[in-house]
Amino acid sequence: MAVESQRIEDFRLTEEPYYLPLGNEVELFEAAYHGRLPVMLKGPTGCGKTRFVEHMAWRLKRTLVTVACHEDLTASDLVGKYTLRGDETVWQDGPLTTAVKAGGIAYLDEIVEARKDTTVVIHPLTDDRRILPIEKKGEVVQAPGEFLLIISYNPGYQSVLKDLKHSTKQRFVAIDFDYPPPDAEETILKTEAGIDDDTAAKLVKIAEKVRNLRTHGLEEGVSTRLLVYAGQLIGRGVEPMAACEATICKPITDDLEMQRSIVEIIATQF
Amino acid sequence: MTFGPAVGNVGMYVAREMLAAVPEERRGAYLRMVEEISELKYQLGVEVARQLPRLLADHPPEQVARYLDQVREVAAVGWKSGVEVAKQLPDLYEAPDERLAEAYVEIVADATAGPAEDTETAELAAELGALERELKEMEPKVRRRDELKSLLAARDRRDEKRRKHAVELAAALPPILARLRPRYRPPYLHQVRQVAAVDPEASLEAADTLLDLLNGERVSAEGAAEWVSRGLEVLERNREVGRGYFRLGSKYALQVLDELKEGLALKSVARVLKLYATALSGQDVAIRGTNEMEAVDFFGPEHIVLPPEMRFFEDDDRNFTAYKVATAHGAGRIEFGTYRFQLADVPELVGTLRTRYPESSA
Numbered sequence: 001m002a003v004e005s006q007r008i009e010d011f012r013l014t015e016e017p018y019y020l021p022l023g024n025e026v027e028l029f030e031a032a033y034h035g036r037l038p039v040m041l042k043g044p045t046g047c048g049k050t051r052f053v054e055h056m057a058w059r060l061k062r063t064l065v066t067v068a069c070h071e072d073l074t075a076s077d078l079v080g081k082y083t084l085r086g087d088e089t090v091w092q093d094g095p096l097t098t099a100v101k102a103g104g105i106a107y108l109d110e111i112v113e114a115r116k117d118t119t120v121v122i123h124p125l126t127d128d129r130r131i132l133p134i135e136k137k138g139e140v141v142q143a144p145g146e147f148l149l150i151i152s153y154n155p156g157y158q159s160v161l162k163d164l165k166h167s168t169k170q171r172f173v174a175i176d177f178d179y180p181p182p183d184a185e186e187t188i189l190k191t192e193a194g195i196d197d198d199t200a201a202k203l204v205k206i207a208e209k210v211r212n213l214r215t216h217g218l219e220e221g222v223s224t225r226l227l228v229y230a231g232q233l234i235g236r237g238v239e240p241m242a243a244c245e246a247t248i249c250k251p252i253t254d255d256l257e258m259q260r261s262i263v264e265i266i267a268t269q270f
Numbered sequence: 271m272t273f274g275p276a277v278g279n280v281g282m283y284v285a286r287e288m289l290a291a292v293p294e295e296r297r298g299a300y301l302r303m304v305e306e307i308s309e310l311k312y313q314l315g316v317e318v319a320r321q322l323p324r325l326l327a328d329h330p331p332e333q334v335a336r337y338l339d340q341v342r343e344v345a346a347v348g349w350k351s352g353v354e355v356a357k358q359l360p361d362l363y364e365a366p367d368e369r370l371a372e373a374y375v376e377i378v379a380d381a382t383a384g385p386a387e388d389t390e391t392a393e394l395a396a397e398l399g400a401l402e403r404e405l406k407e408m409e410p411k412v413r414r415r416d417e418l419k420s421l422l423a424a425r426d427r428r429d430e431k432r433r434k435h436a437v438e439l440a441a442a443l444p445p446i447l448a449r450l451r452p453r454y455r456p457p458y459l460h461q462v463r464q465v466a467a468v469d470p471e472a473s474l475e476a477a478d479t480l481l482d483l484l485n486g487e488r489v490s491a492e493g494a495a496e497w498v499s500r501g502l503e504v505l506e507r508n509r510e511v512g513r514g515y516f517r518l519g520s521k522y523a524l525q526v527l528d529e530l531k532e533g534l535a536l537k538s539v540a541r542v543l544k545l546y547a548t549a550l551s552g553q554d555v556a557i558r559g560t561n562e563m564e565a566v567d568f569f570g571p572e573h574i575v576l577p578p579e580m581r582f583f584e585d586d587d588r589n590f591t592a593y594k595v596a597t598a599h600g601a602g603r604i605e606f607g608t609y610r611f612q613l614a615d616v617p618e619l620v621g622t623l624r625t626r627y628p629e630s631s632a
Contacts, residue, residue: 209549216548261545264594268550 008102011063019048019055020188025175029056032173033148038126040169041152043177046223048188049152052177053107062146063104065095069114075121078108079134091137096121100132103146111151112164119168125149126171182208185224193231199240202269203227206248209265217258222248240270283308283319291323300326303338311349314341317356325360333363340375348382435470442474446481451561454484457491461498465505465516472505475516483527486537487561487578493530500526533581534589543597547574550598551605557597571607574600 032039033056041049050066057064067078080094099106108114108122124131130143151172153164180188182204189200204227211221226247233243241263249262283304292300300322308315318341325334337359345352355378362371443462450458458480466473476498483489489497501523505512515523536543540557547555559578568575576596580589603609613620 209552212549212552213545216545216554257541258545261542261549264542264546265549268598 008063008065008098008104011065011099011104013054013058013064016058017051017054018188018191019051020180020184020191022180022184025052025177026056026059028173028175030060033060036130036145036148038149038151038172040172040174041150041177042155042174043152044154044179044220044223046225047177047179048224049177050107050109053105053150053152057105060105062148063099063102064107065099065104066107066109067095069108069110069112069118071113071115073114073118075115075117076136078114078118078121079132080136082136096125097132097134097141100125100141100143100147103144105148105150107150107152109152110154112153119165122149122151123168123171179207179211179221179224185227188224189227189231192228194235195231199231199234202240203230203244203248206244206266206269209268210248210252210262213258213261217255218253220252222252226251241266244270283312283315288319288323292326296326299331303334307338307341310342310345311352313353314345314349314356317353321356321360325363329363337363340371344375344379344382347379351378351382354378432470435474436466439466439470439474439477442477446477449485450481451485454491457494458484461494464498464502468502468505469509469512472501472509472513472516475513476501479516479518485561486535486559488535488537489527489530490532493532497523497526497530531579533579534586534593536576536578536580536593539590539593543574543576543593546594547597547601547604550601553604555601555604569603571604574604576600 029039029052041052043049053066054064067073076094078094078096080092080097082089083092084090093101096106096108098104108118111118121132124133125143125147126149130147132141132143133139134141179185185204185207186197186200189195189203190197193200195203207222207224207227210218214221230243230247233247234240238246244266245263248266249259253259253262284301289297289300303322304315304319307318318338321337322334325337329337340359341352341356344355355375358374359371362374365371439462447455447458461480462473462477465476480494480498483494483497484491501512501515504515504520504522511520514520518524518527536557536559544555544557547557554572556573558573558575560575561578574597576593580593582592583589599609602611
């Protein structure tokens, strides 16, 4: 019997998540949703992919089930499994099944990190069949019209061994994300961290310079999320240099010379 | 059972029953006799101790004295014959003809001593004795000979090694000199010569290290001389440690170098400055030293040329700041294509700064 699966109401967003559109991504996403087309979000870490999905889920009034994929995540973890409870063997839906049954949005974050058998599960959901086979139960769940599958991945640091197959990639509408332009990023920082114009401008200027070091020893530039953290620390009274070192410099590299050069970049602003 | 220490060593030869067989008034004499004869040879003492009780009991003292004399006579030429004579004589004394014992002793003594005229044996023995004395006297010389041999072998190995390293130095120096900046060549050769005279192996290390120190301008020519001088002191004390010094493989070598260096070396901060310039300009920027000026265009679009040492200030922090200012200046030139700059070119920025810093703009 199928009992006590995750409660779908736990995944409903009650407040509007802040998101500043940077292009036509909102329109593109809405069109894909209404056309029942799965969506793939590509972009560097911390540029706003997850926030965008949350915003769209709230905007479309759908529940959102987010799965942070990792190398031990199997198809069973997504679909569901039998578990022992007392003397009984009970079925427990996985997050993907929960989202499908509820007609919500399933968001598989960093899908390439998951095991390969997960793609077998998502393929039937991404074409015109829109079905979720549950092999262990011998069932097939038909996704309602409101259901949407979203995946995300970061092409910047995927290796050859960890890339999406073309047979998977070509099932999705792709929306590219990147760090916001300076004006937009300043606006985001002011809104999210509650800092003044000058501080926001300085943080964005630092980020712009540090991002120039991508391919020069940095795998990724400093993310908007880290800039928000910096702003929040400054807003809480932390001295700007210390706040920036803790959020912009140290999290993104362990290379001491790289850290020193980033500190010098920060020092040009604070 | 034997007597204890009260009768001296005699107790080792005289059993209680032997002593009991000696008339009481003669026991003291018996023990003295055994003691005296046993001083010649232990085995003689044992045999005489066995025979004396019956002689002392049956014969007058003169006969006993005669017995001891005859035993001594034979033992003087061979103790084993003496033991046999000591054993047999008492029976011969019992013979009616007293001359039998005399003849017996003479025959055994002569047979034991051999021909009196055997001079060859005596000469051989004398020669052997002399040789042994000589050899004994030579023992210290033999020991010294062995010491010298091993010392010379070690020196031979050392010299062979020295010659091998000298050949390596001969091959290494010309290409190093070609890479060394011309003005440093004379002092460089002087320093390498000093080290090579002491230890060619260390001079190979010094040759490489001095090239880097001088070409990289991490020390002046005078500084290099001081660094070598300190290293030679180390080398005199311990070759291995000295070689480590000249390859900059010891803490002391680096410490001395740190004392002698003048200013901040570009090499030590080049990567930080490169990343700084790349971040500022958004372009891949290389940092070059003015010592590479012969090979690079000063105003090249992809690099910033800086002095190999920054010596404006006493401390490294401020020297680094000076490097940073020069790098930012160079990054500006790379980003905008020129060093020319006028405030009129950036009126908006000037306005912003005037607003931000009103006192300064006044």
